[in-house]
Amino acid sequence: MFVDEAKIWVKAGDGGNGCLSFRREKYIPKGGPDGGDGGKGGDVYFLADENLDTLLDFTGKHHWQADNGQPGQGSDMHGADGKDLVIRVPPGTLIFDTDLELMLKDLNKPGLKVRVCKCGKGGRGNRAFANSTNQTPRYAEQGTLGQERNLRLQLKLIADVGLVGMPNAGKSTLISRCSCARPKIADYPFTTLNPVLGIVELSDERRFVMADIPGLIEGAHNGTGLGFDFLKHIERTRIIVHILDVMPTDGSDPVENYRTIRSELEQYSKALGQKTEFIVANKIDLDPEGKVIKKLRKKLDRIVYPISAVTGAGVKELSELLWEKVREIKTIAESETA
Secondary structure (H helix, E strand, O other): OOOOEEEEEEEOOOOOOOOOOEOOEOOEOOOOEOOOOOOOOOOEEEEEOOOOOOOHHHOOOOEEEOOOOOOOEOOOEOOOOOOOEEEEEOOOEEEEEOOOOEEEEEEOOOOOEEEEEOOOOOOOOHHHHOOOOOOOOOOOOOOOOOOEEEEEEEEOOOOOEEEEEOOOOOHHHHHHHHOOOOOOOOOOOOOOOOOEEEEEEOOOOOEEEEEEOOOOOOOHHHOOOOHHHHHOOOOOOOEEEEEEEOOOOOOOOHHHHHHHHHHHHHHHOHHHHOOEEEEEEEOHHHOOOOHHHHHHHHHHOOOEEEOOOOOOOOHHHHHHHHHHHHHHHHHHHHHHHO
16 A cells, blocks of 8 residues: 555653662671762664655554663663654655644655754762762752654656556556566556556666656646646656557547646646657557657657556667666766765
8 A cells, every 4th residue: 555645643752760779788887878870861763765755654553652762770870862763655755744834854865864863861869969078968950851853755766767648558568668666557547546666677786776756747737636646756757758658549639638637737837848758659560651750849949758567568668768867867866966
C-alpha cells in the first residue's frame, strides 16, 4: 500500500532526575553526599532509507517517543542515557512542524539524517553541589523535559524519469516492460491509483529509476482527479516522458491530449513546465502506416519517439536515449555543486 502523507507526534526522552543520597556505611555514620547524576534522554532523528518507498508505517502508529534517561542513584552511580529514536523514512520525505508551519528538512538523498527533537538533560545529584562551604547539600536537580513536536510528513518520490499522460495511455505497460515493477494493468482509465517505481537496467550495469505517475486529466493543477497527489511526485524527476496514446479508446485527439497535460504541468509549477521532456507515441502497433506519428510531429513540431509497450518495439532504443540524458543531467548537476 502506497502512503505519501502522515501526521505524527514525536518526543525526545526526558532527562533522569539527580539523586539525593548520603554515604552510609559501617563505621562511617556521617558520610558525604554520593547522589549520582541522571542520564540524558534520547534524541529523535529521521533517516532517509533507500529501502523504503512509502509512509505506510505511520498509518497505524501516530506517537513516537525516544527513551527517557534513568535517574541517578546512591554510591555516586549515574543513570543510563536514554536510547535515541531513529525514524526511517523514504528518500524524498519532507518534514514539517505543523505548529510552527515550518519545513524542518527535506530528506532528498538516501542516508541523510536530521535531529528533530532534542533530549532533556539529566539532573545533577547532590554530590555535584558539594563545596567547601556546603559539604552536605540536601538537594538534587530534576531532569529537564525532552522536546516534542507535531509533524507532518510528505513524500515526493525521487526518480530519474517520470511517466505522465492521460489515463490508459500505456504508462504502466511501459514501466512493466522496462523494469521489474508490476503495476495493475487493465483496459480502463485510472487503473493506477498510486505512483509506482521501477529500476530500468541496461547492459554494463547501467540503470535509472522510472516512476509511473497515475493518469492526469484536465484540471489536475486544481486538484481534479487527485491532481495534487499525483503532480507533486513529478517535481523530483529529472526527465518527463510524456506518453501519448496514438489511438485513444475515447476517440480524443492525441495532439489535444498532449496540450492538455502540458497546460496542467505548467499551471501547477513553472519549474515543472521547464523540465526536459521526451514525447513518446505509444501503441504504434495500432498505427502500422504511421499516419498518427506524422500528424503528431507536424502539429507539435517536436521529436516524437514511436514505441509499442505491448510488443516492445522501440522500447530498448528509448531506454538508451533516456539513460544518456539522465547521465548528462546528473553530470551537469554534479559539476555545479562541486
